[in-house]
Amino acid sequence: MQLQRPETPEAAAAALGSGSVALAGGTELVPLLRNGLVRAETLIAIRDAVPRGIDGTRIGAGTTLAELEADPQIPQALREACSLAASPQLRTMGTIGGNLLQATRCWYWRLDFPCYLHGGERCHARQGEHREHAIFGNERCASAHPSDIAATLLALGATLRTTQRELTVPDLYRLPTDDNRKVTTIEPDELILELDVPKPEASTYLKAMDRRQFAFPMVGVAAARSGHSVRLALAGVAPIPWALGSPDDLDEATPLTGTAYKVEIARTLVRRAVEAVS
Amino acid sequence: MVELVVNGGSHTLEAPVGRSLAETLRDGLGLTGTKIGCNEGHCGACTVLVDGVPTLSCITLVHTVEGRNVTTIEGLRDHPLVDSFVRADALQCGFCTPGQIVSASALVEANPEPTREQIRHGMAGNLCRCGAYPKIEEAIATWQG
Amino acid sequence: MARLIRTEKEVEGRYEEVWLVVEEDALDQWPSGPGDIVGRAAPRITGRQRARGEARYTADVQLPGMLHTAVLRSPHAYARVKSIDLTRALEAPGVRAAIGPDALHVLVDEAGYPGVAVAAVAADTFDEARDAVALIEVDWELLDPVLDPEDAVSRGQLLIDPRRYERGDTERGFAEADIVVEAEYRTQTVLHNSMETHQTICEWQGDRLDVYISTQFIWGVRDEVAEELGMPPDKVRVVCEFMGGGFGSKNGAGDHTFIAAELAKRAGRPVRCALTRREENQASGNRNATIQRLKAGARSDGTLVALSGEFVNAVGWSGWTATTEGPMQMLYACDNVQTVTYGAKINTPPMRAFRAPGFVEGTFGLECLLDELAAKLDLDPLEVRRLNHAHAGDDRPYSSKNLMECYKRAEPHWERRHDARARSEGPWKRGVGLASQIWYGGGGPPSYAWVRLGSDGRATVITAMQDIGTGTATAMTQIAAEELGLPLDRIDFVLGDSARGPYASISAGSSTIPSMGPAVRAAAADAGRQIIEIAAQRYDKEQRILSLKNGHVTSSDGGSWPLAEVVGLLEDAQILGKGARGPNPAGMQVLTFGVQVVEVSVDTETGEVQVDRVAAIHDVGRVINPLGASSQVEGGIIQGIGHTLSEERLLDPQTGTILTQSLDHYKLPTIADTPPEIVTELLDIPDEHLTNLGSKGLGEPPIIPTAAAIANAIRDATGADVRSLPISREEMLRALREARERAGEKVAAPAS
Numbered sequence A: 001m002q003l004q005r006p007e008t009p010e011a012a013a014a015a016l017g018s019g020s021v022a023l024a025g026g027t028e029l030v031p032l033l034r035n036g037l038v039r040a041e042t043l044i045a046i047r048d049a050v051p052r053g054i055d056g057t058r059i060g061a062g063t064t065l066a067e068l069e070a071d072p073q074i075p076q077a078l079r080e081a082c083s084l085a086a087s088p089q090l091r092t093m094g095t096i097g098g099n100l101l102q103a104t105r106c107w108y109w110r111l112d113f114p115c116y117l118h119g120g121e122r123c124h125a126r127q128g129e130h131r132e133h134a135i136f137g138n139e140r141c142a143s144a145h146p147s148d149i150a151a152t153l154l155a156l157g158a159t160l161r162t163t164q165r166e167l168t169v170p171d172l173y174r175l176p177t178d179d180n181r182k183v184t185t186i187e188p189d190e191l192i193l194e195l196d197v198p199k200p201e202a203s204t205y206l207k208a209m210d211r212r213q214f215a216f217p218m219v220g221v222a223a224a225r226s227g228h229s230v231r232l233a234l235a236g237v238a239p240i241p242w243a244l245g246s247p248d249d250l251d252e253a254t255p256l257t258g259t260a261y262k263v264e265i266a267r268t269l270v271r272r273a274v275e276a277v278s
Numbered sequence B: 001m002v003e004l005v006v007n008g009g010s011h012t013l014e015a016p017v018g019r020s021l022a023e024t025l026r027d028g029l030g031l032t033g034t035k036i037g038c039n040e041g042h043c044g045a046c047t048v049l050v051d052g053v054p055t056l057s058c059i060t061l062v063h064t065v066e067g068r069n070v071t072t073i074e075g076l077r078d079h080p081l082v083d084s085f086v087r088a089d090a091l092q093c094g095f096c097t098p099g100q101i102v103s104a105s106a107l108v109e110a111n112p113e114p115t116r117e118q119i120r121h122g123m124a125g126n127l128c129r130c131g132a133y134p135k136i137e138e139a140i141a142t143w144q145g
Numbered sequence C: 001m002a003r004l005i006r007t008e009k010e011v012e013g014r015y016e017e018v019w020l021v022v023e024e025d026a027l028d029q030w031p032s033g034p035g036d037i038v039g040r041a042a043p044r045i046t047g048r049q050r051a052r053g054e055a056r057y058t059a060d061v062q063l064p065g066m067l068h069t070a071v072l073r074s075p076h077a078y079a080r081v082k083s084i085d086l087t088r089a090l091e092a093p094g095v096r097a098a099i100g101p102d103a104l105h106v107l108v109d110e111a112g113y114p115g116v117a118v119a120a121v122a123a124d125t126f127d128e129a130r131d132a133v134a135l136i137e138v139d140w141e142l143l144d145p146v147l148d149p150e151d152a153v154s155r156g157q158l159l160i161d162p163r164r165y166e167r168g169d170t171e172r173g174f175a176e177a178d179i180v181v182e183a184e185y186r187t188q189t190v191l192h193n194s195m196e197t198h199q200t201i202c203e204w205q206g207d208r209l210d211v212y213i214s215t216q217f218i219w220g221v222r223d224e225v226a227e228e229l230g231m232p233p234d235k236v237r238v239v240c241e242f243m244g245g246g247f248g249s250k251n252g253a254g255d256h257t258f259i260a261a262e263l264a265k266r267a268g269r270p271v272r273c274a275l276t277r278r279e280e281n282q283a284s285g286n287r288n289a290t291i292q293r294l295k296a297g298a299r300s301d302g303t304l305v306a307l308s309g310e311f312v313n314a315v316g317w318s319g320w321t322a323t324t325e326g327p328m329q330m331l332y333a334c335d336n337v338q339t340v341t342y343g344a345k346i347n348t349p350p351m352r353a354f355r356a357p358g359f360v361e362g363t364f365g366l367e368c369l370l371d372e373l374a375a376k377l378d379l380d381p382l383e384v385r386r387l388n389h390a391h392a393g394d395d396r397p398y399s400s401k402n403l404m405e406c407y408k409r410a411e412p413h414w415e416r417r418h419d420a421r422a423r424s425e426g427p428w429k430r431g432v433g434l435a436s437q438i439w440y441g442g443g444g445p446p447s448y449a450w451v452r453l454g455s456d457g458r459a460t461v462i463t464a465m466q467d468i469g470t471g472t473a474t475a476m477t478q479i480a481a482e483e484l485g486l487p488l489d490r491i492d493f494v495l496g497d498s499a500r501g502p503y504a505s506i507s508a509g510s511s512t513i514p515s516m517g518p519a520v521r522a523a524a525a526d527a528g529r530q531i532i533e534i535a536a537q538r539y540d541k542e543q544r545i546l547s548l549k550n551g552h553v554t555s556s557d558g559g560s561w562p563l564a565e566v567v568g569l570l571e572d573a574q575i576l577g578k579g580a581r582g583p584n585p586a587g588m589q590v591l592t593f594g595v596q597v598v599e600v601s602v603d604t605e606t607g608e609v610q611v612d613r614v615a616a617i618h619d620v621g622r623v624i625n626p627l628g629a630s631s632q633v634e635g636g637i638i639q640g641i642g643h644t645l646s647e648e649r650l651l652d653p654q655t656g657t658i659l660t661q662s663l664d665h666y667k668l669p670t671i672a673d674t675p676p677e678i679v680t681e682l683l684d685i686p687d688e689h690l691t692n693l694g695s696k697g698l699g700e701p702p703i704i705p706t707a708a709a710i711a712n713a714i715r716d717a718t719g720a721d722v723r724s725l726p727i728s729r730e731e732m733l734r735a736l737r738e739a740r741e742r743a744g745e746k747v748a749a750p751a752s
């Protein structure tokens, strides 16, 4: 394996693709490489190539979760999401760009079962052990999106700038399909450079998890209010961050036998989040 | 070849890309105070400081910290936290303890008088299977003696 | 004088009859209450070494030329190796040796559980070994696994004959009961997850073998390895100076040790075999799941008249059937008790002892059942426990029992329940629950210690025991210091090497202090007697008026001489003291007791449970080090909280693959999950019948009642009966729903 350290986004983007993978904080990528779930001939360390820091509503993709957690310019919901995510060390290492592109924590996927998301025929979780899994969008792959941050950015209406385009959070994610099992639309040679996170009048992030810190979201609810409209998005409930048009949309959930409890939790957290921002 | 600055001293070592900082510290430099509990970012036993920031050395590739300042428990041996941990009996088997002290050193550096809540928040990434937590909290709350 | 006796030996709740050579325990116990050093808080003697990262754990041992091992483990729950080919692995870069099922009995060709070792490779680096393992070709014949313990029981697939127990006439007892409650309780499989994984380094020195191992039992490893390899035991040297946790999983040598020994022999180099965290969570043991169908009959005043239980232990492919039924048989006075226990053989990794195996699980069932009974009768759960207090054991008296005193000390904590409930707010309901504890913890012979005192007036205590993190080395030093009248810092304690000291007890079954402590005290007393003999001659005093205190020999008629002066004339001569653990009191049961009172908050809308406060009151005899003891109690409770709320090993129901191999999925408690307040109260009443110390063990008692006390507090707070561990959000919400439906029925009933 090789390591390169380009100093500009252009150089980094040029080095990416065909066996090269971007390495930011490495909290996600290094374990994946070690377990053979990602293969790379060259690692492109993007620390010097991608913007880092916060300027008004703009956030460099290289900004760490710890930096976001601490900055008063950042909307409440995002600060809360960061502060409830992962562990202190992971937050000082992990970047927001990497966080948005983290892979599922589905145990079958992580243990390399030949499941649907890995390109196989069926979802092992649906018939198997799936208490951590999805209640929406789960017909093919029932994984639950692990990012507190992504759901929060979805509720906040954030946009992203990459080396190739500008896009919204919904544009970044896709449900896997038979001909394409990816859950993001990022190209192998595309880098996220910056995010723009508009300031709502009020926002909050509520998270249910198996322990009080240092756990992925069982259900995470982000709510952001601008004027009379409250935007809601959920983490841990679908293979991608899930926008909820209204609290009643929870009636449309398609839980598995082992995930029905998540609907009940989501109802409460949605109600509480709406109350908190109203 | 990588050049490392560890506890103030420079070292030049042979290491393939992919080698972790933890492995390099322990096997390459004999700094075995840094422990490996999980080797995948889940426990905090391997915590070191990189430019003063708590970092999991097991999932940090050694090449990515070239030229940055790495501080291990061996560089914190005279930190007052060592005494406060012993005084409060904040360790049992002691295997997680170096990692706890490294994390705690960054916590008290940023905030010399952390509240109980801040300690619980700032130390949540250091698992202790022996359950020394109440006394770890106590040790950090009373680190200044 | 040495004496040959026939006695019962108890380890982790299992009794065997054995012949034992014991030495008489001639010393009188110290008066109760703190002494100069014993009974007073002492920080850990090796604390600084550990905290500064200087302590050398097995994981830190690096020997010149040492090779690293990777193990090929079965990916299948049940399969046979039709053929295996190591050729490509042997040719891979860095590989020095590779072995398969034909080389070693711990490498199997019939895999009965996922993760069992099949082959192993030693190479210059771990990465090379791992890459080589990937080149081993195995042709598997897949067999149908049995994963469900109930399924195994119905097929008669059992590891032991069903274990039956009966006293009195339960049928009649239930017939005479005013009320009968019945419920099924389930406990999950949990994983030890010591922070230092299982590991061993083996190095051959001619026909001798050095074994560096993270272990709870140096001498057990020595004997196991010697027997397996057909060597005289003393040709095997076992070393463990610092140890990163075991909790019962490191009582034996383990497959990895035999693998390292064989590979080291073949490669002619030292070999390390260390489990990764993921291997640890597959192949190093677990607390097995249980299913408990329990029934209690009582009179309307709460007096128990009958208890019965059917217990299914999901033991695994091998392992022993822990006494899940123990608490039902032992905790209460009840004339009619009947239990049957099944040890289900299934295609899952074997159980291993885990901090009070059986009793943690059995106490959860029994103590929840008792509260359900109390609730039905509208009685105070604490009163029900007092009412049914067992005053003597079935046929053998207790060496000491102060459970009633524990209950008394629990009262102020229990009284807080009114306040706690009143602090319920919106969806957050608060409540208080309690549960009792019974367990062994008396230790036993043999165990030995030596004390060496030189002309500088410093003493060294030597015994080849291990300190697994429980602080026993500190306690031993305190005992020697007290007996020798020396300050702590004038005692060195040498442990951890079978070549450097006498036989020492296993550190399991809450036995280190009660087994080792009396031996250390006896050795110190032996040395002390010799000091006094010397002083008597030197200062022309009668021995009986001399004593050792504060580093001095003191005469009751006024003189006092610093120890260094007294022994200064020894020059290179040494005083050598020797001590042994005497027998346990004949015909008596030596047990530990306690009660925990827990306060919880439950978010009834999201199922979140928080443990707000735990008061732990235990009767473990004399307390040597109150500081270390409170750490043990806190640690046990926190493990208990993990067991109760967040930890669970999960299997893929089809393949049996363990899904929770890593610590993101297997959720150990963090500092944030720790209750803001844990109050430890140890009665500190020496057991007058037990050894020269009157101390029992404390490692296990504190984890025993925690789960039931939490569940009972949840019932107090919400009216919901949780009967299955862990009390996940899902389980909590289910129990709340059930309670609401029940309440709805009650409300609806009069109308219909």
Ligand SMILES: Cc1cc2nc3c(=O)[nH]c(=O)nc-3n(C[C@H](O)[C@H](O)[C@H](O)COP(=O)(O)OP(=O)(O)OC[C@H]3O[C@@H](n4cnc5c(N)ncnc54)[C@H](O)[C@@H]3O)c2cc1C
Binding pocket: A021, A022, A023, A024, A025, A026, A027, A028, A029, A030, A046, A050, A061, A062, A065, A084, A085, A086, A087, A090, A093, A094, A095, A096, A097, A098, A099, A100, A101, A102, A146, A147, A148, A149, A150, A186, A190, A191, A192, A193, A214, A215, A216, A217, B041, B042, C664
């Ligand atoms: C144990 C554990 C617990 C965690 N818990 C939580 C949690 O509770 N909630 C939560 O939200 N998250 C959680 N995380 C996720 C964590 O926040 C992410 O791993 C981290 O933010 C990723 O950032 P990184 O810089 O380390 O990314 P890396 O590991 O460096 O990269 C991750 C991926 O993103 C790609 N990438 C990184 N940056 C860019 C970029 N700028 N442009 C294009 N591609 C890029 C990489 O190629 C790689 O594929 C947890 C992680 C771990 C290991």
Ligand code: SF4
Binding pocket: A104, A106, A107, A108, A109, A115, A116, A117, A118, A122, A123, A124, A125, A126, A133, A140, A141, A142, A143, A144
């Ligand atoms: S949930 Fe998705 S990732 Fe998990 S097994 Fe199913 S398809 Fe694979």
Ligand code: FES
Binding pocket: B035, B036, B037, B038, B039, B040, B041, B042, B043, B044, B045, B046, B047, B056, B057, B058, B059
């Ligand atoms: S060893 Fe690095 S986090 Fe566990």
Ligand code: FES
Binding pocket: B091, B092, B093, B094, B095, B096, B097, B127, B128, B129, B130, B131, B132, C195, C244, C245, C469
């Ligand atoms: S002291 Fe043993 S793991 Fe923390």
